[in-house]
Amino acid sequence: IKRAKITNKRLASIVRRCAAFSPEERFADAAAVKKALLETDGRKQKRLARLFGAAALALFSLCAGFTVGRYTGFLSPPAIVDRVQFAEPLIERAVRVQLGKDESEPITGEDLLAVREIYVFGNEVSKTDEAFTDGLGGWLRDTPRGELTTLEDVRMLPNLEVLYVNYQTLTDISPASELRYLTTVSLRSTFVEDISALSGMKQLNNVCLFDTHVSDMSALGSYPALHSLDIGRTPITSLSVLPDIAGLRVLLLHQTQLASLDGIERFSHLEQLDLRRSMLSDLSPLLSLPHLQAISIDESMRGAAKALESPPFEIKYE
Known part of the structure; x- marks a missing residue:
């Protein structure tokens, strides 16, 4: 081949x-x-x-x-964050404490839906009210009055249940009228005079108006769940200004200028009563309260207490 x-x-x-x-x-x-x-x-x-x-x-x-x-x-450009703006720095701080967010983290409208409580005393904020239990009698004795002037920010907290705003120059609480889930309101040591914004609060059960300028208590009659009320050191001089509150169990009248306890029988479900520094000389109307368990008084009222002889309730000297 x-x-x-x-x-x-x-x-x-x-x-x-x-x-x-x-x-x-x-x-x-x-x-x-x-x-x-x-x-x-x-x-x-x-x-x-x-x-x-x-x-x-x-x-x-x-x-x-x-x-x-x-x-x-x-x-791509960063996504736009729905960051809310607060009118009052104190409210923002109180909200951040509840959410566990520092100042560098944005707060969104969705975040605010989770806020159930805010606690402010003077210029201090807290996660709970425990830090403020003693008020000006404890570690806060030298704290200056807070400069909170509006509650406008609470409109952004639709699920708020506890509004604790104490020792402020605050006078107007009208924005709180939108908080339909409130159970506790404390306006202790503020300049508030009008509480009509809280009218009709169906779940409100604990109200503190101690050391405020409130004299018209009529709105209290629209709280069907109210069982604890503090109206100590307010301008009232007679229990006649209080509406009937069927479920009231605890009433604090300390440091008031009441002339007498006439009308106390209307609150037949009362269990605890605070009369310290009220200067009352006659405690006999308390014998008409069938469920009363204990009263708190001071030494200046010891004579009035002895006049009751053997009352069916405990007398505490504080």
């Missing part, structure tokens, strides 16, 4: 190398053979270059697309 002659010297050399007996003389692998074959023809080289150029362009485009998609989050 006559062997075909390979005219292309370069190709002939490749064939001989492929058939070489010694491994050192042969191509290392198929890739090396392919490379040698492609280099045998200049036109093939040009065509191959164009092919590889097109492939390289396609690969670059693919990589670029992947990169843009992968890092879109870094290139």
Whole structure:
């Protein structure tokens, strides 16, 4: 059989190398053979270059697309946060304490839905009211009166249940009228005169008006759940200003200027009564209260207490 002659010297050399007996003389692998074959023809080289150029362009485009998609989050503008603004720094601080957020973290409208309580005393805020239990008689004795002038911010707290705002220059509580879930309101030592904004609060059961300027107590009659009321050191001089409150269990009248206890029999469910520093000389009307368990008085009223002889309730001297 006559062997075909390979005219292309370069190709002939490749064939001989492929058939070489010694491994050192042969191509290392198929890739090396392919490379040698492609280099045998200049036109093939040009065509191959164009092919590889097109492939390289396609690969670059693919990589670029992947990169843009992968890092879109870094290139896009940051999402807009629904950050709320407060009118009163004290309210904002009280809210941040409840949410556990520091000043660098934004507060959103959704965050505010979780706020159930706020506690403010002077310029101090707290997670609970425990820190303020002793009022000005404890560690807060030298604290300045807070400068809270509006409760406008509480409109953003629709689920608020406890509003504790004490020792402030506050006079107007009208924004609180929108807080339909309130159970406890403490306005102790504020300049508030009008509590009509709290009228009709169906769940309100604990109200503190101690050391306020409130003299019109009529709104209290619209709280069907009210069982604890503190109206100590208010301008009242007679129990006649109090509406009938069927479920009242605890009544604090300390440091009032009551002329007498006439009318106390209307609160037949009373269990505890605070009369300290009220200067009352006749406690006999208390004998008309069938559920009364204990009263608190001071030493100046010891004579009036002894006149009761053997009352059915406990007398505490404080």
